Amino acid sequence: MDPLHNPYAPGAGVRPPQLAGRDSDLDAFRVVLERVGRGLPERSLMIAGLRGVGKTVLLLEFQSLAEQHEWSTAKLEGRTGISLRGGLGRAIHLLLRSLNRRHRLEHRFERLLRILKSFVVTASPSGDFSFKLEVDPEPGSADSGDDEIDLTELLVEVGKAAASVQTGVAIFIDELQDLPHADLGAIVGAFHEISQQQLPVLIVGAGLPHLPQELSESKTYAERLFRYRRVDSLSTPAATEALVVPAQRLGVEFTPAAVGAILEASGGYPYFIQAYGKHTWDVADRSPIDLEDVQLGSVEARRELDVGFFGTRLDRATPKEREYLQAMAELGEEPVGTGAVAAHLGKPAGNLSVARDQLLKKGLIYSPDRGLVAFTVPRFGEFILSR
Ligand SMILES: Nc1ncnc2c1ncn2[C@@H]1O[C@H](COP(=O)(O)OP(=O)(O)O)[C@@H](O)[C@H]1O
Ligand SMILES: [Mg+2]
Known part of the structure; x- marks a missing residue:
């Protein structure tokens, strides 16, 4: 098939041509957004799973759902050993600007920026953070130096501002397990307060399978505070859909044996489905794509996975x-x-x-x-x- 039209998309965080097996997640998240928008109690969400199962893609999908609901959002990524304040400060800055663009917060906006400034300046008194915040800090708010207290004060103010204009805000953090333990504790503590005050602020985190334990170790009540979603390989119908539908849209079919072989080779893991789909497409010269095409394409797919997916990781050891x-x-x-x-x-x-x-x-x-x-x-x- 013409590589120019190849629909498959192996790659970290790359939106798949067909987001298979996630309908119930998306429906559930829509309900969460609606409920929080109405001031009803809801829990924030934590997505956990191995690499390549589609956590980042799901996180991004939730973010665009929130944006479609006219919520203001921010996204950031945890990095090993790098503390939260700078990155979170920057993300919240963007979120506040979007909130203000949508809802004209007037004097409230200025005050929020000052509290944000207190929050970031407390981490880095020299002010060398990577974004401009030309307001004076707000003394006595988010500047205690205790991450949990300061994050709570900041997010409570942001939540009150969002509530005052009948909207919500959501913060998306990928690779959450990489944050220092103290930062996880601060996040959990802040969202505990947010949930007690029923403010319209959500956090959606994604991370490796031990993320729930990490959170519970930081604060015992983390277990009840969040909803946990374990993401894994796709079920057979979902994996079939992920493979077959993108080709079908372009008028290309797979024989049942070809589908079976790719499902088997990929084990239903989203990243592997994309890789096998892509290379099989490239070697096939007519529809339906058959078992022989899969056998040929698999050689190339495995080579690419060995280098790009597995190899780059093993190289770090x-x-x-x-x-x-x-x-x-x-x-x-x-x-x-x-x-x-x-x-x-x-x-x-x-x-x-x-x-x-x-x-x-x-x-x-x-x-x-x-x-x-x-x-x-x-x-x-x-x-x-x-x-
Ligand atoms: N629901 C899905 N259906 C089909 N392919 C998917 C799905 N979710 C993710 N993918 C694909 O899997 C690969 C890995 O997704 P990613 O979100 O980066 O995984 P993770 O963050 O868990 O490592 C990408 O190529 C993406 O296009
Ligand atoms: Mg990811």
Whole structure:
């Protein structure tokens, strides 16, 4: 098929040609927006799952739903070891400007900017943050130096302003697990207060599967404060839809055997479906695309995944860390006990804790439970063993 018209879209955060299997999520989020808009109680949302399952895409989809509801929104990404204030300050600045454009907040806008200035200046007294905020700080608001208190004060003011013009605001944070623990605690604490005051402020977070634990460890009540959505591989009907519908729109069919082979090869993981779909499309020369096309295309798809999806991640590991990953892969079924990894490598567990911690920090593995580790990338073990 003509590569020029290839509809498939493998890539981090790239909107798929067909967003399969998410209708109920989108419906539920619409209800949340409507309810919060009417001042009714609702919980914010946390999306958790492995890499490549479609968390970022879902987050962006929620953001555009909120925008369609005339909400003002902000999006940011957690980065390892980088504290929240600067990035969040900048995101809230954009959000406030949008809120003011839509609703003319008048004197309230100026006051919000001053509180925001207090919030960011407290983090960086020299004022070297990356956006212009030419107002004086508001003394006594969001400037205590305690992240939780300051974030709460800031968000409560933002929420009151939104409520005063009958709208809502939403903050979207991707890779939330990468934020320092203290920042997670501040976020949870602030949203606890937001929910108690029933203010129209939502947070939607996305992160690796251990995100719920991370949040609960920062504050025990996090468990009840948020709604958690675990995203995983797509069901067979959804995976079929993700593959078949984009081609159908262009008048191209797949034989049932070809569909079966791609579903099997991809395990229903969204990223893999896009990769296999793309390369199969490119090698096929007529419709329907058949099993032979899939077999040919798969070779190229696997090569691309090995380099782009798996390889770039493995490259981040040092030789010692790779040894650890190799042992995990050899032990097979995930998750594995850290003790079992040590035994497999014939080393005392203590000797391996540095490698393990680094792998956790780099987001290559996560701990689904005490004493257990698992890969954050689906089929990473298979990839390691195939090298
Ligand atoms: N619901 C879906 N249906 C089909 N493809 C999807 C879906 N969600 C995501 N994808 C595709 O999967 C890939 C990974 O999506 P992304 O949101 O970056 O995953 P994550 O953030 O979980 O790592 C992208 O190529 C995207 O187009
Ligand atoms: Mg993502």
